[in-house]
Amino acid sequence: MINNSANIKDFVREKYGERARQVTQLTVLTNISEAESCADGTCETNLDTSFGAFSNLYAQAELEGLPLEAIASSAGCGNPTALAGLKNGERVLDLGSGGGIDCFLAARQVGQNGHVTGLDMTADMIMLAQKNAASLGVTNVDFIHGEMEQIPLPDASIDVVISNCVVCLSPDKDAVARESFRILSPGGRLHISDMMSLGEVPETLRNDPEQWAACVTGAEDRDAYLSRLGNAGFTNISIEEEEGTARIYDLSAPAVISVKVVAFKPN
Ligand SMILES: C[S@@+](CC[C@H](N)C(=O)[O-])C[C@H]1O[C@@H](n2cnc3c(N)ncnc32)[C@H](O)[C@@H]1O
Secondary structure, X not given: OOOOHHHHHHHHHHHHHHHHHHHHHHHHOOOHHHHHHHXXXXXXXXXXXXXXXXXXXXXXXXXXXXXXXXXXXOOOOOOHXXXXXXXXXXXXXXXXXXXXXXXXXXXXXXXOOOEEEEEEOOHHHHHHHHHHHHHHOOOOEEEEEOEOOEOOOOOOOEEEEEEEOOHHHOOOHXXXXXXXXXXXXXXXXXXXXXXXXXXXXXXXXXXXXXXXXXXXXXXXXXXHHHHHHHHHOOEEEEEEEOOOOOOOXXXXXXXXXXXXXXXXXXX
């Protein structure tokens, strides 16, 4: 756990609340290219379009039919549903669901017999995701306000935990691993996209809230990631670099890369 974890969390919440509010202002726009033009400040918002769905994480066919606000609020570093092998009828939890993009993609895959829950600690993101769900008319998705370090769901109630660029934001990653394990059913799996550092991030950088909230300095190295999941009880853990993603930072410290992480709860 880092020293100023409460402050970091408040800062992260404020940052993503601001993104949700900026996206809400985009409703006057009709397509993603118009939203992209906001990056140079030519429209009413300064939405940062350097990441998420703007950086080609998703195939065009996946994005078809999704509300523009779900696409524009996307702030992930991978595409966890593309490789999670979701099956009809599965119960999915998305940690840090933001505007809901991965929940909506997962909902298509698990069908009406399945269910997807999005969890997010930022009230404005939850409101945006609920608005997106209503405009899509989906009935197998819900969004709950809460923290992934204390997931407000019963033990063994979920088959697959997904997440997209969120675990690196937590100041208490042990709690996230423990809680994910608790709510998974036996045989359940974790299938997440996240950031990983290639070496240990120095303490001074760790305590920079701006870089932490940008999913950079909260990232940990491979050993830390593996031992945390192992200590929580997960088995068959694999961590692989996400190909084709451009989110590699060089802070004159270890580079930080996008990874996909898979782990299982034993039967
Ligand atoms: C980088 S964005 C990713 C959003 C979404 N997964 C996506 O791909 O668009 C991080 C999201 O995680 C949420 N978040 C950060 N820390 C959290 C925590 N401890 N518990 C729940 N949500 C959290 C933020 O509010 C924000 O919506």
